[in-house]
Amino acid sequence: MKKQLLIAAVAATMSVAATADISIKGDAHFQYANIANDNTNVDTNSTRQRVRLHVTGKAGDTTVKLGLRNDGRTRVSNSALSSEDARASGSSAGGIFGVSGASGAQFNVDYLYVTTKIGALDIKAGDWWDTTGLGVARKGKADADRIEFSTKVNGWKLGLETGADSSSTVLSASGKIAGFTTKFEHNTAVSLDGPAVLGANGFDAQEAGDYTDVSIKGMAGPVGIAAEYFSGTNDTRGAAALGDDADAAVVHLWTKVSDITLHAAWAETDAGVAGITGTGNKWSPLGVSILAAAPGVNGNGAIGNFGNEEDTVYGVRADMKVAGMGVQLAVGNLEIGQQTGGSNLDDTFYDVIVTRPLGKGSNLKLSYGSWNDVDSASAVIAVKF
Missing domain, CATH: 2.40.160 (Porin)
Known part of the structure; x- marks a missing residue:
């Protein structure tokens, strides 16, 4: 009897899905980065992850688009606690185990809009x-x-x-x-x-x-x-x-x-x-991995950020295939904060990116670059599903 009820429930769900034009896609990336700063003699390891779901619903000429994403943290990476102390019951909206300022990871609405036509x-x-x-x-x-x-x-x-x-x-x-x-x-x-x-x-x-x-x-x-x-x-x-x-x-x-x-x-x-x-x-100049620190671009692997002050960047890049892998080599110069009282940093940069396909819709990107006596090494697994 239970099997019959389950089959009926699945069939009903499939019937609804067949009449409603709804699609769900997604993408995710998981990043590890090592930043070695010779100016401060500090070597930092960090990780970051992002998962997004893209929901599309259609009815005639009207389409609804909804995006959901996590905020780059999980119940494990959410606070200063070690992995062994992570909250077993999942994300929390407030402090965790009395740790001041600890806030739980969240699943956020990334975008939400409707499109339609009138003539x-x-x-x-x-x-x-x-x-x-x-x-x-x-x-x-x-x-x-x-x-x-x-x-x-x-x-x-x-x-x-x-x-x-x-x-x-x-x-x-x-x-x-x-x-x-x-x-x-x-x-x-x-x-x-x-x-x-x-x-x-x-x-x-x-x-x-x-x-x-x-x-x-x-x-x-x-x-x-x-x-x-x-x-x-x-x-x-x-x-x-x-x-x-x-x-x-x-x-x-x-x-x-x-x-x-x-x-x-x-x-x-x-x-x-x-x-x-x-x-x-x-915006990342020349698409290099070490510039543009925004999440979803180069994240914690970036060591320079163009566009926040009076900045100038120029450079060259070569793209090629080697043994089935994509290889990008870039060199240039980034000057940021040229205005009075600005950061006033001016130095050459280089960047090497190797991208290896891991199968349909996924790849591994390895990068290494340097600017202003700071070295960046990063590994990113990206997948679309």
């Missing part, structure tokens, strides 16, 4: 992650409590985005010019959370400035060209002491010689950019 008009509403242009100033930034309207006219996508902080309106256009993908974006009034109800919603937002961004990407014969210019004004300069200049730019060239792809890139940013786009940008 030729596409509508997107909710919370999502957003990138402007190539990402030199804004990559992987949060768009919260927003709504976007877009449509296509003669091959061009035209968009208007606004939200609860309605002073911030983003106008955008993207299309092809002479074979180059070209994007324009203008934010009339960048809004940041106000101090009264920090992060509660958009209604307490304060105007921080504005920006206009232009980017292109395409091929000119055998040479690939990608360039972006971000022109911003930071109105928070009085409090942040960063100055009102908030410009950023990048030029990236690449070509293929035999079986090797060669890259050359240059980028710079003003200190005021962080005042209107936030710190912790996810």
Whole structure:
């Protein structure tokens, strides 16, 4: 009888799943990093993990997207306790075993939005992650409590985005010019959370400035060209002491010689950019493993972070295949904090990345690099499922 009930329950579940257009995908990465800092004579080992689930539900022209992710900690790594003392019953919202300040690992909503169509008009509403242009100033930034309207006219996508902080309106256009993908974006009034109800919603937002961004990407014969210019004004300069200049730019060239792809890139940013786009940008110059410390980029393996101050970076990279593995070799120079009172660090860097496939949807990435007398060694297992 129990078997019959179980079969009936499974059949009912399968029937519901068959009538509802729902899909679930996921990705995860597990990282170990060793940072050897010759400036402080400190050698640090650390680990980090991230797991995400991507849920998509469809009904006609309407789609709901939901992302769930952990916060890089588990009940084991959650506090200063050893693995043997880890909480057997799982994550905790408060302190663990009386340890002051210990907070439990959490499973968070990463994004949640709905898309639909009304005639030729596409509508997107909710919370999502957003990138402007190539990402030199804004990559992987949060768009919260927003709504976007877009449509296509003669091959061009035209968009208007606004939200609860309605002073911030983003106008955008993207299309092809002479074979180059070209994007324009203008934010009339960048809004940041106000101090009264920090992060509660958009209604307490304060105007921080504005920006206009232009980017292109395409091929000119055998040479690939990608360039972006971000022109911003930071109105928070009085409090942040960063100055009102908030410009950023990048030029990236690449070509293929035999079986090797060669890259050359240059980028710079003003200190005021962080005042209107936030710190912790996810853009990694030349894709190297030791720059850009944001989670999901290089995480605890990063030893330099471009884009938080007045910074300049340039370098070259070679991509090739060796024994079925991907190999990337990069060298360059990173200067951060050039503004008055800034970090004022200027040094060459190098980076070696070897990526080995582990099967369908998974790989192992090993990297070693150095900048400013700090060495980084990292191993990352990444999987999609």
